[in-house]
Amino acid sequence: MMKSDKTPAKDFLVVDVRDDDYEGGNIKGAMNYPSREFLLNVDKLVAETKDVPVMVFHCTLSQVRCVASLKRETRENIIDAAPEQAVYVLRNGFSDFQIKYKLEKNTAVATTEPAVDYDASRPAKYDRSQYEFTAEELAAYDVDPAVVARLRRKLDLHLMPIIFCMYLFSALDRGNLGNAKTDGLNADLGLVGNQYNNILTVQSVTFSTMAVVGGYLSKRFGAARMMPMYMIFWGSMAMINSACKNYSGAIAVRYFLGTFEGFFGPTVPIYLTSFYTRGELARRLAVWYSAAAFSGAFSGLLAYGVFQINSSKIGGWQILFLLEGGMTIVCGAIAFILLPLFPQRAKFLSEKEKETAVDSSKMIDAPFKWSEFLAPAKDWKFYVLIIFALCYGTASSTATTFLPQLLSRFGFSTVKTNLYTVAPNLVAVCYLFAIAFLSDYTRQRTLFLMLALATTMTGCIILAAEPVSAIGVGYFACFLIQCGAQVPTVIFHSWHNNNDPSENGRAFRTGCLTFAANAGSLISANIFLDTWAPKYTKALIISACLQMLGITILLVMRTYMMLQNRARNREQGVNWASKDVPTAVLAEGPKHPSFRYVL
Secondary structure, eight states: OOOOSSOOOSSOEEOBTTTTBOOBTBOOOOOOSOOHHHHHHHHHHHHTTTTSOEEEEOOOTTTOOOOHHHHHHHHHHHHHHOTTSOEEEESSOHHHHHHHHTOSSSOBOOOSSOOSOEEOOOOSSOOGGGGSOOHHHHHHTSOOHHHHHHHHHHHHHHHHHHHHHHHHHHHHHHHHHHHHHTTTHHHHHTOOTTHHHHHHHHHHHHHHHTHHHHHHHHHHHOHHHHHHHHHHHHHHHHHHHTTOOSHHHHHHHHHHHHHHHHHHTTHHHHHHTTTSBTTTHHHHHHHHHHHHHHHHHHHHHHHHHHTTOOOSSSOHHHHHHHHHHHHHHHHHHHHHHHOOSSGGGOTTSOHHHHHHOOOBTSOSSOOOOHHHHSGGGGOHHHHHHHHHHHHHHHHHHHHHHSHHHHHGGGOOOHHHHHHTTHHHHHHHHHHHHHHHHHHHHHTOOHHHHHHHHHHHHHHHHHHHHSOTTOHHHHHHHHHHHHHHHHSHHHHHHHHHHHTOOOHHHHHHHHHHHHHHHHHHHHHHHTTSOGGGTTTOHHHHHHHHHHHHHHHHHHHHHHHHHHHHHHHHHHHHTOOOOGGGSOGGGGGGGGGSTTOOOOO
């Protein structure tokens, strides 16, 4: 290609493959990846703007790294479809064009001065060799490992501590009823019969049903802004909970607390998929969800200290609610200030790092489309995953809320019971990180999900079978339950997000699957009844059966996806796994013949 002395016309067509959109004289976006749908309709698009010069941007690293053959295919289709029009192939990317004209958004541009180098020479008879990429040009699109490493360090440093603290306080405020019960919550509120379980049920219902709404709101208005707002609202509810005097007051407060926590639940995975790649996501989700296990340990230690405060005016559980709710509000305010909306708005990244920032599932800041948002509902696999989420969600809720009740079977004092919750939760954190690391390293999800469910199932069976007098074995079983229950959320959300190409679709899918997992708390809230205390044999057997059902579902899904991958390999004559698929083709998901499922 050569630099021309001519300049682009004031009116031109900018091809926007990102949204399959176009508009004469307007910059609508960048050609960040080739779209099959666009290639099929390019002649129709160009025909609608006859005699208007066409400006085509090279694929750059602004969001993705494109495959060279697809870049050539896109450009050749445009040139062949526009015989009467001048085709300017811009050597620089759209981000350079934005910088040149100080564009904050994709707005209209009219200019008579050259924006970037472009090729205005177009032979009467198209010569493909003039538009082939040279080795030097292809090398220019390679990712600089040093830039990638620096980018990841910055993202980890600026995002993950905040995300960790946010979920830590989410788990604290949602699960502190278990600690409060050991300090006389039931007596102070005058709870009788199953009223304590009813409070948990109301919280669980709103926590579960609001997940889809939370996913929609976060996609619509920005996860980085909505998450802190949710925190401030539920933190306020936690503090108000300390002033409750009766059953009805506690029901009302926990209704609203569960609502705002339900909004928050699916938002974090949606947010992180806009910053991390397929192979990086599980470890970051592990950091996020490890906060739940840390919260169990932290809450136990905090309760251990608070419950030793002797006050005639306020109970220990009330002090606990005030402290945890207040810390939540402070954390939410800090997060609102510090969290970036998406990589391109992160002030702590350089321009080069912003270009290198890649969405793990290929789409960043995509416009909201209802058709894409609801698309997962047409896929049978979506409903199978809902059942699986319900299975593991029951165990997760048991570990979060009912560990103090499981430990109470050993006859420890209130203070000692809360202290004994610390060790299982700390070991669970180590187990979670080990599994997440191995999952990312091997790029395997279902195998480690099965291992986690089997661990929980084993713990439930041991605890159900052993007498309450077997303290050592029973305490070991509590470790198994905690370890296995903390893993699935991390690996599962990483797995289904890896296999969903659309940002809008991920928002709906994550919301619904979070709803299903949270609905597991409805089951646990109604099987760990006081009438079955202190051994909770029936509750533990039900939990073990649900883990077995989850393992069966995983075996079916893994087999299906393996067969699909093998069939695609046979059709293409290759032996690809998911790690071999170029990022550029992920946008179309399973529709693209080169797509491979992450197993």
